Amino acid sequence: MATRCSICDIITSPTNDDVVLLKTHGWRVILMENQGVLGAMYITTERHYQTLGDLSDRQWLGLRDLVRELEGAVSRAFHPVYFNFACDMNDAARDGEPAHVHFKLRPRYAHAVQFEGEVFEDQGFGSKKIVPHQVEKPTLRAIRKVIVSKLGLQIERDVS
Ligand SMILES: [Zn+2]
Numbered sequence: 255m256a257t258r259c260s261i262c263d264i265i266t267s268p269t270n271d272d273v274v275l276l277k278t279h280g281w282r283v284i285l286m287e288n289q290g291v292l293g294a295m296y297i298t299t300e301r302h303y304q305t306l307g308d309l310s311d312r313q314w315l316g317l318r319d320l321v322r323e324l325e326g327a328v329s330r331a332f333h334p335v336y337f338n339f340a341c342d343m344n345d346a347a348r349d350g351e352p353a354h355v356h357f358k359l360r361p362r363y364a365h366a367v368q369f370e371g372e373v374f375e376d377q378g379f380g381s382k383k384i385v386p387h388q389v390e391k392p393t394l395r396a397i398r399k400v401i402v403s404k405l406g407l408q409i410e411r412d413v414s
């Protein structure tokens with residue numbers, strides 16, 4: 255019997271309380287609870303795709319436009335120096351689950367950012383290292399509000 259996909263389980267769960275930034279072109283953007291780098295987010299396919307090769311041209315183009323918009327919005331909001339963008343599907347393999355295509359987009363900062371009374375410091379700047387900084391849902395929702403307010407008009411229309 256096939257093992258269940260934990261990402262599909264989360265997406266379809268009625269009690270899912272993820273802080274979703276937006277949904278567009280078959281992609282769902284979710285803020286990470288670990289904001290070790292402010293604005294860290296997952297970009298995941300809405301439907302179950304197991305490999306990058308399963309994505310259509312339309313999805314790739316949608317992802318391109320989405321990443322462009324998100325980079326712009328986060329840059330205007332918090333002024334990171336650069337972004338890391340990765341497709342790591344290690345956890346599913348480790349847990350013996352089917353992989354579900356998703357990416358991580360992480361802004362990286364040379365400076366500390368004060369937001370909602372918290373200081374966000376990118377202590378691994380210049381490396382892959384992320385020092386964990388867990389935040390509460392109200393803070394995540396405040397981060398969402400700022401980023402969404404900085405999105406371009408094209409994507410903003412699709413915000414749900
Ligand atoms: Zn899935």
